[in-house]
Amino acid sequence: MPETLNSAPMTDTDKIEKKVFLNAPRSKVWRAIADSQQFGEWFRVKFEEPFKEGATIFGRITNPGYENVKLEMVVEKVQPESYFSYRWHPYGVDKTRDYSAEPMTLIEFMLEEVNGGTNLTIVESGFDGIPLDRRAEAFRMNNNGWSGQLKNIERYVTGT
Amino acid sequence: MSRGRSSAAVKLSEAAPVFAALGDETRVGLLTRLSTDGPLSTTHLSKGTGVTRQAITKHLRTLGRAGLVRDRQRGRETIWELEPKRLEKARRYLDQISSEWDAAIGRLKAFVEEESN
Numbered sequence: 179m180p181e182t183l184n185s186a187p188m189t190d191t192d193k194i195e196k197k198v199f200l201n202a203p204r205s206k207v208w209r210a211i212a213d214s215q216q217f218g219e220w221f222r223v224k225f226e227e228p229f230k231e232g233a234t235i236f237g238r239i240t241n242p243g244y245e246n247v248k249l250e251m252v253v254e255k256v257q258p259e260s261y262f263s264y265r266w267h268p269y270g271v272d273k274t275r276d277y278s279a280e281p282m283t284l285i286e287f288m289l290e291e292v293n294g295g296t297n298l299t300i301v302e303s304g305f306d307g308i309p310l311d312r313r314a315e316a317f318r319m320n321n322n323g324w325s326g327q328l329k330n331i332e333r334y335v336t337g338t
Numbered sequence: 339m340s341r342g343r344s345s346a347a348v349k350l351s352e353a354a355p356v357f358a359a360l361g362d363e364t365r366v367g368l369l370t371r372l373s374t375d376g377p378l379s380t381t382h383l384s385k386g387t388g389v390t391r392q393a394i395t396k397h398l399r400t401l402g403r404a405g406l407v408r409d410r411q412r413g414r415e416t417i418w419e420l421e422p423k424r425l426e427k428a429r430r431y432l433d434q435i436s437s438e439w440d441a442a443i444g445r446l447k448a449f450v451e452e453e454s455n
Contacts, residue, residue, distance in 0.1 A: 194435055194436050194439060196436075196439050196440070196443055198443050198447065200446070200447055200450050200451065201451050202450035202451050206450050207450050210446060210449055210450050211446075216449075219449055220442065220445040220446040220448070220449040221442055221445070221446075222445070268435065296450075298443075298446075300439060300443065302435070302439070305435075306361055
């Protein structure tokens with residue numbers, strides 16, 4: 179239908195951008211993102227090490243359905259309380275496949291203090307560099323695994 | 339957990355050329371025009387693009403091979419129109435990844451806001 183063409187994902191297949199207001203101090207939000215243990219709490223992944231600029235960190239997913247799937251993250255930039263970025267293989271959940279030679283997407287977290295809370299922007303970019311069959315794979319994984327998660331959105335996220 | 343090779347997987351491999359077809363500004367522009375102005379001739383679509391008619395025809399054929407548009411002859415003119423179902427599939431790919439982020443952000447929100455209390 180015509181209107182679907184004008185939506186953002188249609189004209190930009192390379193990136194996803196999310197903005198959310200969090201009713202919590204910036205320092206707290208920062209810890210939730212830049213502290214690998216806290217990150218793991220909400221992202222549902224268990225890390226053994228802290229995040230460090232330039233380091234490759236391995237974790238294990240704890241999200242139901244994907245338990246023990248290995249996650250590899252290359253931390254790019256850490257600017258306290260304002261910017262955190264890393265790279266990973268999006269949907270690298272097929273244990274039989276070696277993703278190491280494939281390009282990664284870049285994930286950026288940007289924090290901004292506002293009205294006693296925090297504006298958080300998350301950008302994942304680089305999808306155009308991901309092999310086409312992998313994108314199809316990601317789509318399949320999503321289709322099977324994430325449709326139920328959609329219902330959580332309304333419960334938690336407001337006004338987006 | 340069942341994530342075997344379902345019929346969904348077959349549909350998805352089908353969707354792959356769609357992403358390639360969309361990875362170009364001119365082609366996305368052509369789709370946008372077809373979506374807002376309806377079926378148009380090659381001549382019409384070439385106007386004001388700054389790209390030659392031959393190049394536009396090539397782009398349209400690429401979109402056609404990906405199943406995003408279809409063409410028919412009207413006299414000496416080729417008329418192009420959208421194949422909406424196909425576009426829907428491509429759009430859903432990012433929508434799905436996007437929804438994963440929504441879920442994760444929802445959990446982050448709960449995590450930082452609960453602890454504030």
